[in-house]
Amino acid sequence: MYAEISMQDSLEQSEVIALYRANKWSSAEKPDQLLAALRNSHSLVTARRNGQLIGIGNAISDGHLVVYFPHLLVHPDHQGKGVGRQMMNAMQKKYAGFHQQMLTADGKAIDFYKSLGFSRAGETEPMWVYGGSEH
Numbered sequence: 001m002y003a004e005i006s007m008q009d010s011l012e013q014s015e016v017i018a019l020y021r022a023n024k025w026s027s028a029e030k031p032d033q034l035l036a037a038l039r040n041s042h043s044l045v046t047a048r049r050n051g052q053l054i055g056i057g058n059a060i061s062d063g064h065l066v067v068y069f070p071h072l073l074v075h076p077d078h079q080g081k082g083v084g085r086q087m088m089n090a091m092q093k094k095y096a097g098f099h100q101q102m103l104t105a106d107g108k109a110i111d112f113y114k115s116l117g118f119s120r121a122g123e124t125e126p127m128w129v130y131g132g133s134e135h
Helices: 013-022 031-039 083-094 109-115
Strands: 004-006 043-049 052-061 066-074 100-102
Touching: 004 083, 013 031, 013 052, 031 052, 043 083, 052 083, 066 083, 083 109
Parallel strands: 066 100
Antiparallel strands: 004 043, 043 052, 052 066
């Protein structure tokens, strides 16, 4: 196993911000809000290698019917090694019986999520009100 996957991990703000910055996600510029959002998610999954945080993902859910996966990040040095797949497998195991598992993906992430069973939902259009130009 390349990484240790946990759904019970505790987080330090500095390691989370470093991971988000390494992936050039703008939410790193709002550290207090980011940590509060992650810690208050329905579920949080982490990946560590030799104690270092190399991946993180979260889920927002009603706890019964619908789950949305807003974030899944793997440090660029560890991408392509199955870390993201391990984390999403843990999340999908937890939410296996749910009516809807949802996410928004772009770029190379689309093929990754398709390989996990996600597909475009009919004629749906992703829509959002968003104050940034990237993640």
